[in-house]
Amino acid sequence: MxxxxxxxxxxxxxxxxxxxxxxxxxxxxxxxxxxxxxxxxxxxxxxxxxxxxxxxxxxxxxxxxxxxxxxxxxxxxxxxxxxxxxxxxxxxxxxxxxxxxxxxxxxxxxxxxxxxxxxxxxxxxxxxxxxxxxxxxxxxxxxxxxxxxxxxxxxxxxxxxxxxxxxxxxxxxxxxxxxxxxxxxxxxxxxxxxxxxxxxxxxxxxxxxxxxxxxxxxxxxxxxxGSVVTPFHGGPISPTAHHLTLAAATVLPDGSVRFHVTLDAGTPEAPVHVVEAALLDASGAPVAHWDTETLSKMSKTAFANDYAYNKFGPGPFGLRAAMGAAATITLPASAAHARPIADASTLQLTDVDGRIFRTSLQH
Known part of the structure; x- marks a missing residue:
């Protein structure tokens, strides 16, 4: 048995x-x-x-x-x-x-x-x-x-x-x-x-x-x-194209502009360069403008970084930041306004690759 x-x-x-x-x-x-x-x-x-x-x-x-x-x-x-x-x-x-x-x-x-x-x-x-x-x-x-x-x-x-x-x-x-x-x-x-x-x-x-x-x-x-049951896609967070998230933008009484910005996409191998900043009215027309030279000469005291490591700061081509950086930035009062600052409704940043990032101004 x-x-x-x-x-x-x-x-x-x-x-x-x-x-x-x-x-x-x-x-x-x-x-x-x-x-x-x-x-x-x-x-x-x-x-x-x-x-x-x-x-x-x-x-x-x-x-x-x-x-x-x-x-x-x-x-x-x-x-x-x-x-x-x-x-x-x-x-x-x-x-x-x-x-x-x-x-x-x-x-x-x-x-x-x-x-x-x-x-x-x-x-x-x-x-x-x-x-x-x-x-x-x-x-x-x-x-x-x-x-x-x-x-x-x-x-x-x-x-x-x-x-x-x-x-x-x-x-x-x-x-x-x-x-x-x-x-x-x-x-x-x-x-x-x-x-x-x-x-x-x-x-x-x-x-x-x-x-x-x-x-x-x-x-x-x-x-x-993707590429398993869905088509190939670049991912929820792009590892190639830099992306800036803007928030809490406001015009201060002296005409300067304060906002929070986070670099939350792109390759860590290269920094982002913001070459232009502008205030736009409701129609998209510029009210105030900060060019590359102005951004490059900003004081380091204008940057209140969230972290002590990768930071936003002035660079040779405007504002510069490494991946994961986040900061509250204060743009200096613009010397010349095309229109009264009160007409501004949007803050716009442009990086060296021509990508545009916007947020509404808080009033």
Whole structure:
């Protein structure tokens, strides 16, 4: 009479030589994936701690806060608010940058060495998700940040399931204490043995991981660019064309004009240049005008920036700002008015590419 082994019995059954060899070869075949996945994250951390320490220096031009600020316009699921909060709280921001960089360095090294491989791979998946939510919308020529995060998420998922095989520190730890092979936590965290689940359990876990990776990657791709069930589109937040959002524009008693402006779309690789500002009446005719030279000579005191990192300010071609910058700006009183200022109803800014941005004046 035949019997069906229980899942618990299957977990306790020692794998046959053929099964162990098949799993060993599969894990070894992932060596290039594990090493490069580790190098990617180790490289990110080592650049900041060793090769480009200016990224961790709040006084340097390449301080990481500037990079984080560029993510605000297109960050998903409220991540933009989290970044904004951190940018306004320096000690929290600095601790976050150091801890994240250290975690990248450690996890990358663990993957390359094969030390607690599955735990490191799972952590790398978390990195990929966070980076996707923050920077996935960026990429001037293609979805650069999305592509890297999507690939790293799939690589991390594969390593979490497959482990590290024989060529790893996990295997050295197992050889030193063979009884670790019976430790559930060791087999889940390390990678020198197959996961302690039945074939059916492993299949279900693998399918669940696949579903998460596919839904997350394809879903974000569809959101950012379409081309899945909808036509290709430039994304809710354009990674190529700069966009300025104007608000709270008002004419002050002395004739100066105060307004709030946010650079909330475009490539982080190049700043926006506002070359002209004007007040228009209800018919669209100009009432007052500020040309490139006037904007370039504005005092820095005319700019009250929301953040201490990427800022609006005077530049060689008018007003200049890096991605994510936001500020309250006061234009000086215009020396000559084509019409009385009271006739003005709209503030208009024009960038170097001829794009026009408008908002109504508050009276």
């Amino acid at each position: 035949s019997t069906i082994a229980s899942p618990a019995a299957i977990r306790e059954r020692a794998p046959s030589d053929a099964e162990q060899r098949a799993w060993r070869m599969s894990a070894i075949s992932l060596m290039s994936v594990r090493v490069i996945q580790g190098f990617i994250y180790w490289g990110g951390g080592s650049r900041r701690f060793i090769y480009a320490p200016g990224k961790l220096d709040p006084h340097a031009a390449h301080w990481m806060a500037n990079k984080f600020q560029t993510a605000i316009p297109g960050a998903l699921f409220g991540m933009g608010h989290v970044i904004s909060f951190m940018l306004h709280h320096f000690y929290l921001l600095y601790a976050g940058v150091i801890l994240f960089s250290a975690a990248e360095l450690i996890v990358g090294l663990m993957l390359m060495l094969g030390l607690f491989t599955r735990a490191a791979a799972l952590t790398s998946m978390g990195f990929s998700v966070v980076l996707m939510l923050m920077f996935g919308w960026q990429g001037a020529t293609c979805i650069d940040e999305w592509t890297m995060a999507a690939c790293n998420l799939a690589m991390g998922a594969t390593l979490m399931l497959g482990g590290s095989g024989a060529w790893s520190i996990d295997n050295v730890l197992l050889k030193n204490k063979p009884q670790r092979a019976r430790s559930g936590w060791f087999r889940w965290a390390a990678g020198s043995r197959a996961l302690p689940v039945s074939d059916i359990g492993f299949r279900n876990l693998a399918l669940a991981v696949l579903a998460f990776v596919v839904v997350f990657n394809v879903g974000t791709y569809s959101y950012y660019r």
